[in-house]
Amino acid sequence: MTVLVLSVAGFLLYLTVERVKIDRWRRRIPQIMIVTGTRGKSSVVRMLTSVLRADGRQVLAKTTGSSPRLLWPDGTETEIKRRGPASILEQKALIKQAATLKVDYLVAEVMSIHPENHYVEAQQILKPDVVAITNCWPDHVDAQGDTEKDVAVTLCRGIPERATVIVTAASNSTVIQSKVEASFGRCVVVEQNASESTRQRIPELHEVEFSENVDLAYGLAKHLGIEDRPIAEGLARVGRDPGAFAMRTLRVGEPAKRLIVVNAFAANDPTSTFRVLSKAQAVAPAISGVVGLMCLRSDRADRTAYWLEALGSGTSIPFRRLYVAGGHANALVRRVPIAQKLSHDSPKHIMQAVARNVDDDTVVFGFGNFVGMGSQLTEYWNREGVVYGI
Numbered sequence: 105m106t107v108l109v110l111s112v113a114g115f116l117l118y119l120t121v122e123r124v125k126i127d128r129w130r131r132r133i134p135q136i137m138i139v140t141g142t143r144g145k146s147s148v149v150r151m152l153t154s155v156l157r158a159d160g161r162q163v164l165a166k167t168t169g170s171s172p173r174l175l176w177p178d179g180t181e182t183e184i185k186r187r188g189p190a191s192i193l194e195q196k197a198l199i200k201q202a203a204t205l206k207v208d209y210l211v212a213e214v215m216s217i218h219p220e221n222h223y224v225e226a227q228q229i230l231k232p233d234v235v236a237i238t239n240c241w242p243d244h245v246d247a248q249g250d251t252e253k254d255v256a257v258t259l260c261r262g263i264p265e266r267a268t269v270i271v272t273a274a275s276n277s278t279v280i281q282s283k284v285e286a287s288f289g290r291c292v293v294v295e296q297n298a299s300e301s302t303r304q305r306i307p308e309l310h311e312v313e314f315s316e317n318v319d320l321a322y323g324l325a326k327h328l329g330i331e332d333r334p335i336a337e338g339l340a341r342v343g344r345d346p347g348a349f350a351m352r353t354l355r356v357g358e359p360a361k362r363l364i365v366v367n368a369f370a371a372n373d374p375t376s377t378f379r380v381l382s383k384a385q386a387v388a389p390a391i392s393g394v395v396g397l398m399c400l401r402s403d404r405a406d407r408t409a410y411w412l413e414a415l416g417s418g419t420s421i422p423f424r425r426l427y428v429a430g431g432h433a434n435a436l437v438r439r440v441p442i443a444q445k446l447s448h449d450s451p452k453h454i455m456q457a458v459a460r461n462v463d464d465d466t467v468v469f470g471f472g473n474f475v476g477m478g479s480q481l482t483e484y485w486n487r488e489g490v491v492y493g494i
Contacts, residue, residue, distance in 0.1 A: 126196060129203035130231055133210050136202075137324065138230055140214035140222075140259050141238030141275070143376045144317040145169065146345040148238060149213045151313070151321035155338030156209055159330045164202045165211040166194075170347025170370045170474040174198075177207055181343065192216055192225040199229065219258045226262030234268045236324055238317065239275040241375045242410075256280055263287055270294060270323055272316045294323030302332060306340050311387050312349060314379070345370075347474045347482060349380055351387060352489030356459040361466075363459060364388055364492060365485050368471045369399060369478030372407055374414040377471045381422060384469065388492060395462055396423035397454070398443075398472040399481070402431025407473065415440050423469070427458055429477050451477070451484035 130136070137152070139145045146169035153165040153175050165175040172184040184194070192215050202210040212230060216222040226232060240255040256279040263269055263280075265287045271280060273296045284291040299322035303309050309318060318339065325335045344350070347370035354363045368380040385394070400408050408431075415421055416439045428436050429446040437443045448454045454477075458468060470481055 122196075126199060126229060129199045132203040132206070133199070134208055135234070136210045136212070136230055136232045137234040137236065138212050138214050138226060138232040138262065139236045139238065140226075140262055141236075142241040142255060142373070143371060144238040144314065144320075145213045147313060147317050147348065148236060148321050148324075149211050150175070150345065151318065151339055151342050152236075152324050153211050154342040155321065155325045155330060155335050156211070156328075158338035158341075159325075159334040161209060162205075162207040163209040163211060164198075164205055164207045166198050166213060167345060168194075168213045168215045169345050170479065171345065173345075174201075175343075177205060190215060192221055192229065195225055195229045214262060216262070219261045222258060222261035227264045231264060232267060234270065234324070234327070235263050236270045236320055237275060237280060238272075238320060240277060240280075241373055252277070253279055263289065265289065268292060268327070270320065270327060272296070272320050272323070274316050292323065292327060294319050298322055298326075302336050302339060305336050309339060311351075312344065314383070347479070349383065350486075351384060351492035352485050353492050354455070354485060354489035356455045361459045361462070362464050363455075363462070364465065364467045365489060366467060366469045367482050367485060368469060369474040369482060371471060372473055374410065378422065380471070381469060384467065388467065393424040393463075394422065394467040394469055395458065396421075396426040397458060397468050397470045397481070398426060398428045398436075399470070399476060399478040400428065400430035400432045400436065401473045401476055404473065405432065408432040408436065411472070412436060412439055415443075425461070427454075429454060430473070451481045454481065455484070 139148045146167040149165055149167050153163050156163040157179060162177045164177060167173045173181045174184060175181045198212060214225060216225045237259055240252040240259060242251060242255055256277045260280060260283040263283055267289045269280060269284045269289060270292045272294045281291050299318045302322060303318055322335060350367045352365050354365050356363055366384045368377055371377045371380045421442060426440060426443040427446050428443050433445045437445050446454055446457055448457055472478065
């Protein structure tokens with residue numbers, strides 16, 4: 105019994121010491137901003153960070169999307185190497201790093217999926233002054249629910265008292281507004297196309313970013329008092345996330361066929377994916393049609409089930425043909441008439457199999473999951489292909 109009491113007392117002492125250290129580091133950081141939501145978080149973090157630098161402000165940022173990265177005040181970035189699964193305790197080290205560097209701003213992408221983790225990450229560790237919410241689309245339905253309202257409730261767990269919350273008009277939710285009001289905070293709604301004049305000055309931005317994400321980054325910058333010129337300068341030189349939407353031209357097979365490959369693997373849910381498809385078709389109208397290349401994960405049965413519901417009827421499939429790789433492929437092929445399983449275990453062989461059955465200038469749209477074969481295909485496309493339009 106004595107050992108148990110001493111153990112509990114020791115653990116409580118440890119927690120107290122950790123709490124004191126985190127609070128001390130937090131007080132050294134003038135402003136912390138977090139970006140949460142279903143899609144677009146990494147893009148918004150990167151855009152805001154680049155704009156802050158263009159305005160002469162010292163900023164440390166972290167993205168946790170397809171490839172977790174630290175974005176340093178000098179503009180360089182490094183990949184975060186993990187020895188185990190991702191943990192919100194990483195944010196404690198981030199707070200310490202920001203305090204040590206004496207930055208003006210810390211911008212962090214929220215990692216949490218489960219509601220209780222949202223609370224701990226945001227309200228107990230990061231304690232942000234500003235919370236930006238990209239959207240509330242369903243994805244992790246087992247943890248967050250299958251409606252936008254359910255997701256909004258989860259995201260609201262990360263809103264501290266008296267915080268400023270910034271959303272776009274497209275993602276504005278009465279759930280979010282009610283939470284902000286109850287927490288004595290302020291909700292700022294960024295108008296649709298608020299960044300249009302800035303985007304017109306950077307035509308290439310339209311090809312790689314969704315307008316509402318740019319609007320949100322623009323609204324955040326305006327909230328911080330940044331003028332249009334440094335906003336445009338920052339947006340013009342923003343770095344891209346490794347898993348971000350991209351289009352490349354790839355020559356595959358003997359004789360070689362010219363394919364236009366689209367990286368949409370990070371857009372895991374149907375809503376996000378079909379929006380990326382629409383953008384890809386606007387950038388490059390399909391010459392020989394579009395085929396889908398879907399990568400599934402055996403550890404994400406919930407996501408596969410969502411796709412089965414979206415594609416199972418066959419009435420809303422936007423592809424001439426659908427190739428499927430990874431876990432649960434058999435289940436999806438049985439339900440989707442145009443689907444064909446790919447058993448190849450390398451990106452090169454997968455692309456050769458696809459190329460044998462399509463014409464020149466076919467658009468190959470990669471989606472489903474980035475982790476696993478999605479990341480391998482992305483690396484292969486980046487290495488062997490050239491940016492579309494060059």
